[in-house]
Amino acid sequence: MTTLADLAVGASARVITVTGQAALEQRILEMGVLPGVLLKVVRQAPLGDPIEIKVMGYSLSLRRSEAACIEVEVQA
Amino acid sequence: MHADRHTVALLGNPNTGKSSLFTALTGTRQKIANFPGVTVEAKLGTAKFENSEITIIDLPGTYSLAARSPDERVATEALLGRVPGTPRPDGVIIVLDASNLERNLYLATQVLEFGLPAVIALTMLDVAQSRGITIDVETLGKQLNATVVPVNSPQGKGIDALKAALHRTLHHPGKALVVPFADEFNRSVDDLHGAVCDLSVKLGFKPARPEALRLLVDGAGPFFDECEQVGGAAFSGTLQKLRERAAAGRSLALMEAQARYGLIGGWVAQARTSDDEGKRTRTDKVDAVLTNKVWGTLIFIVLMLLVFQSIYAWAGPLMDGIEAGVGALGGLLLALVPNDMPMLHSLLKDGVIGGVGGVLVFLPQILILFLFIAILEDLGYMSRAAFLMDRVMAPLGLNGRSFIPLLSSFACAIPGIMGTRVIEDRNTRLTTIFLAPFMSCSARLPVYTLFIAAFVPEHGIGPFNLQGLVLFAMYWVGVLFAIPTALVLKRGILKSKITPFLMELPSYKMPRPKAVARVLVERGGAFIKRAGTIIFAVAIIVWALAWFPRDGAILDKHEAAIAASEGEVAERVATIAKDAGFAGDDAALAAAITDIQELTATHEEALAAAEKEFVDETELEAALEQRSAAFTAALLELKRRHGAAFEPAQAIYTARTEGDEAVAVIEKQRDGELLAGSFLGMAGHAIEPAVKPLGWDWRIGMAAIASFPAREVIIASLGTIFNLGGEEDEESESLRHVLVDAKDREGNPLFTLATALSIMVFFALCAQCAATLAIMRRETNSWKWPIASFVYMTSLAYMGALVTYQVASALGA
Known part of the structure; x- marks a missing residue:
């Protein structure tokens, strides 16, 4: 299983599922990261965490621990 | 119409x-x-x-x-x-x-x-x-x-x-949007709506259907708590059943998000056309630098240094200006008060003017920090700063947005606490507010300066100086205690189920001067209005505690002493005049005295001006010498002009000056005794048993209580209680000497290195700052947090001072 946390900077992926504690899952979904959506890892912070992704046309920062709740399928 | x-x-x-x-x-x-x-x-x-x-x-x-x-x-x-x-x-x-x-x-x-x-x-x-x-x-x-x-x-x-x-x-009724949820989902919302409407009477309002929807999907939160409180287990059971029915094994949050984003996707497909797919925006280009590993970090560090430096140092002259301005206006006001109304005089000077100054003096720091925050926020940089710093703050249970408020608190906790508004998560914000006063602010520095200069020897330890090391340690004491406090808070009472740090990184925009100006006016105004009143009230209360009950016996005793001293001077003057063969009211003699007086005053001013002007020691010495020579020459000229009247005039002048000094000493002694007999002094005596293990006597205890409005007040309080008057500052040589010479009841030195360290640790950890507590009350909209902060920090400060004193004195300090 690949999660968003596993992706390298620059990689694009499609969301398969969002798991995690209810409140976290809900927040991730509300921000537009839901199954079927395309996203791209833009960069990571200088200290390696958090990461920045582009989704639904905007930039979202999330921690690696949160990204690990997002299962993705890497796009070529 | x-x-x-x-x-x-x-x-x-x-x-x-x-x-x-x-x-x-x-x-x-x-x-x-x-x-x-x-x-x-x-x-x-x-x-x-x-x-x-x-x-x-x-x-x-x-x-x-x-x-x-x-x-x-x-x-x-x-x-x-x-x-x-x-x-x-x-x-x-x-x-x-x-x-x-x-x-x-x-x-x-x-x-x-x-x-x-x-x-x-x-x-x-x-x-x-x-x-x-x-x-x-x-x-x-x-x-x-x-x-x-x-x-x-x-x-x-x-x-x-x-x-x-x-x-x-x-003027037209609205029409509710119908989001295409699954039928079973909708039925469950309706049933739940019915169930919560049955609780209307107990809730005190009729819940709306969208609230039932939220309850169904969220299954927790304040509305759930409210319903559970009035509906009990029966309600929780119903909700649980309906949630299971609506979800049918799926995630309700996912169902909601999919239904909404599904609808939105359809809308946007029709209403929006876009030809940009994958194009790099201006924001992307700026971000490539500002969040870059090397450049981004470097720019961030430089920016933070700038923010910190400006609050810490650049606010200083403005604060001095405000204090001087308030002092000058106060002086004009005081001049209107008749001399025979000492209470009104003192109330205006130490209560009202001091209180107003105590409020206004924070404005430069607040405005400078918010100038930066408003510009950076408007620009979109605040989120990037949080992005860069999140990894550092996360182990404490905080997030990247806590960094700037805590950094600013090293200058002053007040703008720092006001700056926590950028933190979206409530519990993270409350934790950050609670930690802010632990950062060693600039108001603690005078306390450290005074006690380090007076009691810490200037030993070199390797390349370091012991005084410097102690100062450094004092800055770390607060941080050291803040870390476990943060961990306990975030794992304990402020534990959120989870605090996601999902943060939008907005596009960069040019800051708009008007919007920035508005933030400054708003923040400054809010501080003065809401916190200012509390700070002012505390200043008046503490003034009253230091003034009353004002023992008449003490006043009489010193009045008699002053009268005696003045009588003595008058007698001396009369004798000098008579011995020189002048009548008491001789015009030539009077003229000579006036000339000497004026010349001396001018000379003293010149000396003071030179002290200010020349920093270099040799230059200063030369300047002082030159001025003294000029003074001597001018005196000789006066002697030549006044002839026989000069010698007695000079003697009379000296006698009067000495008399004035004697009266000043008596007055300071009187103020000291009055303070000792005031409610504050009584409080100091009352807490003496409690502060004894800290190495303190009642005078230090009293000064600590008196410094509740602001930590630096301890210096003026010590000045007064040790009969130096309330104008002493941390650079005062005489205050240092008096502290070093002070004796306890048994005649042993009152202050040892251990006592000094214990006082410094106490002030590093205590919440002795009415302004911080007032702003905490305002930002959390509750007295609960400032009270908790005061109790917790005072207890920590006491324990810290206790351990410091006991260990240090056991080591022979």
């Missing part, structure tokens, strides 16, 4: 230009709405259109109405008119960022379900345009069943059209 009045709620995501729209609509007629029990606030303003007056409630920016904390719940409560003192809205304005339509529409679908008449303000069209995005306003309006008005608030475009649309819409 009868004016009609309406109330409208303004809702939208953060970073959508909502605040500037609010200002464009309402102008400067804004006030802060009081929302009890929450730490966020809303603003109320009035928009005028033709003959109608529309009150606009600017609600905190949010991505969703899902509420896990009272702060998030307040938007729903306000929409339904349930916030006491805030009018019930009869319409809504929903702000949509055109460059970020999908995610913005998510909140819109939730708000439109309430069925209030709605108007959509479409912002950021210029940003959208630059990205090749075009939006068909007409189509979007039909889909949302609401008028969509493109606006550009900074340019004032679309504001009148928005008001006109609002005016039209408010």
Whole structure:
């Protein structure tokens, strides 16, 4: 299983599922990261965490621990 | 003509230009709405259109109405008119960022379900345009069943059209949006709505259907707590059953998000055309530098140094200016008070003027920090700063947004605490507020300076100096205690189930000077109005405690002493005049005295000016010598001019000067004794048994109590109680000597190195700052936090001072 946390900077992926504690899952979904959506890892912070992704046309920062709740399928 | 009045709620995501729209609509007629029990606030303003007056409630920016904390719940409560003192809205304005339509529409679908008449303000069209995005306003309006008005608030475009649309819409009933949820989901919402409506009487309001939907999906939060409180286990059981039925093994949150984003996807496909796929925006290019591993970090460090330096150092001259200004105005005021009214004089000087100064003196630091925060926030950099620093703060249970407030607190906790508004998560914000006073602020520095200079030897330890090391250690004491405090708070009472750090990184925008200026006026005004009154009141109370009960016996004793001293001087003067063969009222003698007096005064001024002017020691010495020579020459000239009158005149002048000094000493002694006999002094005596193990006597205990308004007050209090008067500062040589020479009742030195360390540790950890507590009360909207902070920090300070003294004296310090 690949999660968003596993992706390298620059990689694009499609969301398969969002798991995690209810409140976290809900927040991730509300921000537009839901199954079927395309996203791209833009960069990571200088200290390696958090990461920045582009989704639904905007930039979202999330921690690696949160990204690990997002299962993705890497796009070529 | 009868004016009609309406109330409208303004809702939208953060970073959508909502605040500037609010200002464009309402102008400067804004006030802060009081929302009890929450730490966020809303603003109320009035928009005028033709003959109608529309009150606009600017609600905190949010991505969703899902509420896990009272702060998030307040938007729903306000929409339904349930916030006491805030009018019930009869319409809504929903702000949509055109460059970020999908995610913005998510909140819109939730708000439109309430069925209030709605108007959509479409912002950021210029940003959208630059990205090749075009939006068909007409189509979007039909889909949302609401008028969509493109606006550009900074340019004032679309504001009148928005008001006109609002005016039209408010006269028609709204129609609730129907989001296509699954049938079973909808039935469960209806059933749950029925169940919560059965609780109406006990709840005190009739819940709306969208609230039932939230309850079904969220399954927790403040509304759930409310219902469970009145509905008990029966209610929880019903909710659980309905949640299971609606979900049928799936995730309710996912069902909601898919239904909403599904609807939104269909809308956007029709209403938006875009030709930018994958194009690098201006923001992407800027971010490539500002969040770059090397450059981004470097720029961040330089910026933070600049912020810190400016609050710490550049605010200094402004603060001195304010103090001098208040002092000068106070002096003018004091001049109006007759000499025979010492109480009024003291109340004005130490209570009123001191209190006003104590409030205003914080303004430079607050304004400077908020100048940076407002610019950086407007620019979009605050989120990047949080992005860069999150990894550092996360182990403490905080997030990247806590960094700047805590850094600023090293200069002053007050702007730091005010700066926590940038933290979205309530518990993270409260934790940051609680930690802010642990950072060693600039008001502690005078306390450290005084005691280190007086009691810490100037040993070299390797390349270091012991005095410097102690100062360094004092700065770390607070941080050292802040870390476990943060961990305990975030794992204990402020534990959120989870605090996601999902943060939007908004597009960069040019900061707008007007918006920045508005933030400064607003923050400064709020501080003076809400915290200022408390700080002022504390200053008056502490003044009263130091003044009353004012023992008449002490006054009489010293008055007699002063009279005796003055009598003695008069006698000496008369003898000198007689011996020299002058009558007591001889004009030539009087003229000679006046000349000597004036010359001496001029000379003293010249010396003081030289001390200020020359920093270099040899230069200073030369200047002083030169001035003394000039003085001697001028004296000789006077001697030649006044002839026989000169010698006795000089002797009389000396006698009078000595007499004045003697009176000043008596007065200072009197002030010391009066303070000892005051309520404060009594309190010092009362707590002496408690502070004895800290190595303190009643005088230090009293000075510690007297410094409740502000830590640095301890220095003036020690000055007074050791009969030096209240004008002493931390650089005062005489205060240092007096402290070193002070004896306890047994005649042993009162202050040892151990005592000094114990006092410094106490002040490093205590919450002796009325202004911090007042601003805490204001920012958390509750007395609970300042009281908790005071009790906790005072206990820590006591324990810390106790351990320090006991260990240090055991080691022979």
